[in-house]
Amino acid sequence: MNSVHDMGGMDGLGALEIEPNEPWFHHDWERRVLALTLATGFLGEWNIDMSRHARERTPGAEYLAATYYEKWLAGLERVLVERGLVSQDELDARRDDPHAPVAHIGHPRLLTADNVERLLKKGGSARVGAAGHEHAPGRFAPGDRVVARNINPTGHTRLPRYARGRRGLVDRDHGIFVFADTHAMGLGPQPQHLYSVRFAARELWGVDAGERDAVYIDLWEAHLESA
Amino acid sequence: MSGAHDDHGQHHDHEDGSHFSETELRVKALESLLVDKGLVDPPALDALIDTYETKVGPRNGARVVAKAWTDSAFRDWLLRDATAAIASLGYTGRQGEDMVALENTPTLHNLVVCTLCSCYPWPVLGLPPVWYKSAPYRSRAVIDPRGVMREFGLELAADVEVRVWDSTAEVRYLVLPERPAGTEGWSEDELATLVTRDAMVGVAKVEGPEK
Numbered sequence: 224m225n226s227v228h229d230m231g232g233m234d235g236l237g238a239l240e241i242e243p244n245e246p247w248f249h250h251d252w253e254r255r256v257l258a259l260t261l262a263t264g265f266l267g268e269w270n271i272d273m274s275r276h277a278r279e280r281t282p283g284a285e286y287l288a289a290t291y292y293e294k295w296l297a298g299l300e301r302v303l304v305e306r307g308l309v310s311q312d313e314l315d316a317r318r319d320d321p322h323a324p325v326a327h328i329g330h331p332r333l334l335t336a337d338n339v340e341r342l343l344k345k346g347g348s349a350r351v352g353a354a355g356h357e358h359a360p361g362r363f364a365p366g367d368r369v370v371a372r373n374i375n376p377t378g379h380t381r382l383p384r385y386a387r388g389r390r391g392l393v394d395r396d397h398g399i400f401v402f403a404d405t406h407a408m409g410l411g412p413q414p415q416h417l418y419s420v421r422f423a424a425r426e427l428w429g430v431d432a433g434e435r436d437a438v439y440i441d442l443w444e445a446h447l448e449s450a
Numbered sequence: 451m452s453g454a455h456d457d458h459g460q461h462h463d464h465e466d467g468s469h470f471s472e473t474e475l476r477v478k479a480l481e482s483l484l485v486d487k488g489l490v491d492p493p494a495l496d497a498l499i500d501t502y503e504t505k506v507g508p509r510n511g512a513r514v515v516a517k518a519w520t521d522s523a524f525r526d527w528l529l530r531d532a533t534a535a536i537a538s539l540g541y542t543g544r545q546g547e548d549m550v551a552l553e554n555t556p557t558l559h560n561l562v563v564c565t566l567c568s569c570y571p572w573p574v575l576g577l578p579p580v581w582y583k584s585a586p587y588r589s590r591a592v593i594d595p596r597g598v599m600r601e602f603g604l605e606l607a608a609d610v611e612v613r614v615w616d617s618t619a620e621v622r623y624l625v626l627p628e629r630p631a632g633t634e635g636w637s638e639d640e641l642a643t644l645v646t647r648d649a650m651v652g653v654a655k656v657e658g659p660e661k
């Protein structure tokens with residue numbers, strides 16, 4: 224979706240906020256939002272691409288005004304309500320009354336403390352290896368000339384606007400990965416090759432950009448055409 | 451937008467004299483609701499926070515860099531298969547499942563950004579700083595990397611090639627900075643103390659002992 228989250232190349236979004244010796248968190252509630260987001264993620268009710276899409280669906284003006292963990296909070300509430308795990312009425316009731324009654328529903332994949340270290344260390348690679356896809360050849364090879372497709376989906380895409388229609392060079396083939404664009408929309412993982420594509424800075428930004436500079440973008444096969 | 455340090459919205463006064471912002475109240479409501487519904491386990495929340503506050507951070511990445519500087523076989527492995535090389539030091543997992551290392555040289559400088567959200571290599575650098583997650587960095591790093599680096603105090607010569615890596619997928623990038631002069635004979639442990647988070651994102655160089 225062409226919303227404000229896709230901000231590569233924009234000007235006027237303010238000065239960099241560089242804070243020496245920055246703490247991990249600026250408020251205690253930020254700790255809670257991080258933990259709630261990670262813990263509920265392990266329930267398996269949605270995937271990380273759906274989480275990102277939930278955050279980027281925050282209305283643009285609100286998105287720009289929100290801090291990082293405020294965006295996470297809004298995204299988490301959105302996916303919880305959409306998955307039916309909590310209702311907006313329940314959220315509203317708790318804000319008015321911290322003791323508002325609610326029924327215990329439980330979950331078979333509840334994250335418990337004894338599993339935290341192991342599951343964080345394990346992670347969840349989006350690389351598709353063991354399912355017989357690993358040897359499927361890619362459509363492109365390093366050195367191939369490609370053009371990023373000019374697409375403007377209203378759903379999730381990881382092809383940034385600033386690269387659409389631009390010509391680049393395949394730098395490396397990362398292997399086969401879950402396709403975030405469909406995975407976020409509930410349309411399945413549609414595994415395919417993921418490439419690092421080199422775009423000359425002048426191809427993206429014109430003659431004022433550094434002559435030798437470049438931007439490398441990770442793009443899936445469905446984002447690219449031969450050029 | 452100075453959002454990192456301000457609470458948005460109104461503040462509420464409570465009988466015990468404490469003040470809660472709208473955001474705090476919203477988070478408290480959400481947490482208590484999820485606990486009471488049995489969807490999160492409070493000790494697990496504490497363990498998650500403890501992990502990212504005390505166990506994971508840029509010291510991990512600094513170990514990787516220092517080892518690459520002192521062990522050429524490890525350096526080669528890191529550049530060829532960063533995921534495996536970094537895992538051999540025990541740094542694995544969430545938001546670092548598939549890693550690529552980018553080597554800076556006197557003629558080439560790498561800079562990492564995520565323009566679409568805030569993707570960052572957690573196992574080696576920990577949670578990202580506010581500037582990395584904020585609109586000014588995300589918007590400008592790709593169009594004006596030299597200007598952005600200048601704001602961090604890093605001025606690159608015009609003949610140095612700048613490569614910006616936009617983390618648009620699940621691959622996470624770690625910059626392998628240049629080893630500073632004046633560190634000949636230093637141990638891995640000593641070298642690791644010089645390596646900063648900013649250098650491993652690419653907005654700084656590693657300063658030598660003379661600075």
